[in-house]
Amino acid sequence: MIAGVTLxxxxxxxAPLLLQEPLSFWGGLDPTSGxxxxxxxxxxxxxxxxxxxxxxxxRGSSSGSASLAEAIRLGVGPAAILLLKRDAxxxxxxxxxxxxxxxxxxxxxxxxADWATLAAAGRLEVRAEAGGAVVALRP
Amino acid sequence: xxxxxxxxxxxxxxxxxxxEAAHVDGCLYLGRASLDFVERLVALNGRVRVPTTxxxxxxxxxxxxxxxxxxxxxAAGKRLMQAHLALGCLPTFTCAPYQTKHRPRFGAQITxxxxxxxxxxxxxxGARTERYGDFIDLCCGLTGRAPEFGLHVxxxxxxxxxxxxxxxxxxxxxxxxxxxxxxxxxxxLGEGIAAISGLxxxxxxxxxxxxxxxAASSGAVALFHAIGxxxxxxxMEAAFGxxxxxxxxRFDADDLRAxxxxxxxxxxxxxxxxxxxxxxxxxxxxxxRLLPLLEGEQPRADIWINTARETxxxxxxxxxxxRLRAARVILVADTCVYATRLLxxxxxxxxxxxxxxxxxxxxxxxxxxxxxSLAECVASARSGRVTRL
Numbered sequence: 001m002i003a004g005v006t007l008x009x010x011x012x013x014x015a016p017l018l019l020q021e022p023l024s025f026w027g028g029l030d031p032t033s034g035x036x037x038x039x040x041x042x043x044x045x046x047x048x049x050x051x052x053x054x055x056x057x058x059r060g061s062s063s064g065s066a067s068l069a070e071a072i073r074l075g076v077g078p079a080a081i082l083l084l085k086r087d088a089x090x091x092x093x094x095x096x097x098x099x100x101x102x103x104x105x106x107x108x109x110x111x112x113a114d115w116a117t118l119a120a121a122g123r124l125e126v127r128a129e130a131g132g133a134v135v136a137l138r139p
Numbered sequence: 140x141x142x143x144x145x146x147x148x149x150x151x152x153x154x155x156x157x158x159e160a161a162h163v164d165g166c167l168y169l170g171r172a173s174l175d176f177v178e179r180l181v182a183l184n185g186r187v188r189v190p191t192t193x194x195x196x197x198x199x200x201x202x203x204x205x206x207x208x209x210x211x212x213x214a215a216g217k218r219l220m221q222a223h224l225a226l227g228c229l230p231t232f233t234c235a236p237y238q239t240k241h242r243p244r245f246g247a248q249i250t251x252x253x254x255x256x257x258x259x260x261x262x263x264x265g266a267r268t269e270r271y272g273d274f275i276d277l278c279c280g281l282t283g284r285a286p287e288f289g290l291h292v293x294x295x296x297x298x299x300x301x302x303x304x305x306x307x308x309x310x311x312x313x314x315x316x317x318x319x320x321x322x323x324x325x326x327x328l329g330e331g332i333a334a335i336s337g338l339x340x341x342x343x344x345x346x347x348x349x350x351x352x353x354a355a356s357s358g359a360v361a362l363f364h365a366i367g368x369x370x371x372x373x374x375m376e377a378a379f380g381x382x383x384x385x386x387x388x389r390f391d392a393d394d395l396r397a398x399x400x401x402x403x404x405x406x407x408x409x410x411x412x413x414x415x416x417x418x419x420x421x422x423x424x425x426x427x428r429l430l431p432l433l434e435g436e437q438p439r440a441d442i443w444i445n446t447a448r449e450t451x452x453x454x455x456x457x458x459x460x461x462r463l464r465a466a467r468v469i470l471v472a473d474t475c476v477y478a479t480r481l482l483x484x485x486x487x488x489x490x491x492x493x494x495x496x497x498x499x500x501x502x503x504x505x506x507x508x509x510x511x512s513l514a515e516c517v518a519s520a521r522s523g524r525v526t527r528l
């Protein structure tokens with residue numbers, strides 16, 4: 001069990017997807033399919049839908065919030081997002097989707113020391129509440 | 140507003156501060172979620188409390204015939220732009236509000252969306268904004284308040300990384316290509332606020348605009364300092380607040396050439412179907428540089444230029460619009476060719492002098508792209524092929 005800070009509340013479960021580089025949700029993600037379309041990104045072509053996304057930090061466009069919210073609305077967004085830095089654009093996208101559609105994608109700030117352990121897990125269970133967040137590792 | 144308070148908690152802001160202005164990035168239609176959010180605020184009789192400018196939308200309301208996308212998306216895009224006006228936002232529809240009459244003053248607390256506008260306001264003007272995304276920028280405009288965090292706070296605006304430009308390719312004229320290449324490299328460094336030393340003395344405001352736009356595309360850069368050029372960095376000591384740099388990075392002519400080359404996905408000599416300029420929106424000074432380059436042989440390819448309504452009105456007053464149109468220039472207001480469907484689907488790459496456009500066009504438009512100087516863009520429009528000078 002790994003503790004974190006709740007940036008956006010929710011409960012979710014999925015396989016981890018470690019982003020090797022930051023990703024801009026606008027211009028980098030197709031919000032209708034969940035596919036990474038940034039040609040500069042080493043994981044271009046990968047699908048984030050239903051995954052617990054491990055993002056070191058955000059990148060690029062400030063339109064990322066709406067693009068993330070739209071992907072969540074269409075059911076192709078990530079199950080949860082784990083961050084190493086508080087990224088305003090990512091947080092707002094998840095909070096707005098919760099306000100508009102009642103779809104809660106938890107966003108959690110975790111410690112860099114736990115990053116490798118989280119990325120290596122088979123599945124992650126994320127529980128982010130007002131008081132704090134926990135991430136449970138599953139095989 | 141609930142979203143704003145949750146956001147402030149998430150970024151650990153101790154309190155809210157008053158803002159002078161907001162710039163809202165949410166009027167580009169990205170799907171149903173964009174519209175649902177704004178129309179809910181309209182239904183609640185929302186009104187902005189501070190002057191709130193608007194970024195580009197999905198359609199050019201002045202030239203609606205240019206739109207070639209799905210008509211349903213066009214209609215939804217127009218509805219989204221109008222919903223923002225119903226909230227009292229100003230119909231600027233530009234990604235370069237800093238080059239209109241709404242330019243903020245040094246030190247102003249503002250909440251701006253649009254990555255290139257954020258980095259310009261912070262770096263080139265010395266106004267203070269964090270990176271505000273869609274939704275939250277509008278919440279700030281509606282309340283006139285912003286969480287006190289990040290770049291709103293003076294102590295967080297100091298440089299951490301020193302970027303030294305050791306040499307520049309001698310074949311590059313002026314500062315245009317150098318600034319885009321440096322911007323691209325600074326964005327890809329991906330850490331801390333950079334202070335850049337060694338930019339050419341001829342660096343103009345539009346060059347710094349291109350640098351910031353490239354850096355905010357390849358990275359999450361919201362502020363850079365250019366020593367001796369930007370207002371918070373008259374000296375190295377001022378830029379770093381008296382502390383030593385945590386890291387020093389040097390780029391030389393080879394690094395800059397490689398960065399510029401990496402922005403092209405097609406080879407020199409490849410056929411092009413269009414040139415696109417004005418990402419971010421072309422300024423009057425940029426039109427002034429372009430006009431003499433257009434004199435001479437008629438281009439074979441169209442030159443699309445995105446600009447602000449306010450700039451377009453001035454072009455008309457000066458009688459420049461006709462000169463531009465005569466040289467196959469297609470003027471686009473309110474939107475941008477790389478963010479919506481305006482270009483015809485003719486085969487061939489597009490060529491641009493914008494690092495930002497070159498970064499996003501392959502993903503957004505699914506087209507090959509060539510990056511070059513303004514003069515190379517015009518030469519390529521003439522020959523119909525990627526032409527280097």
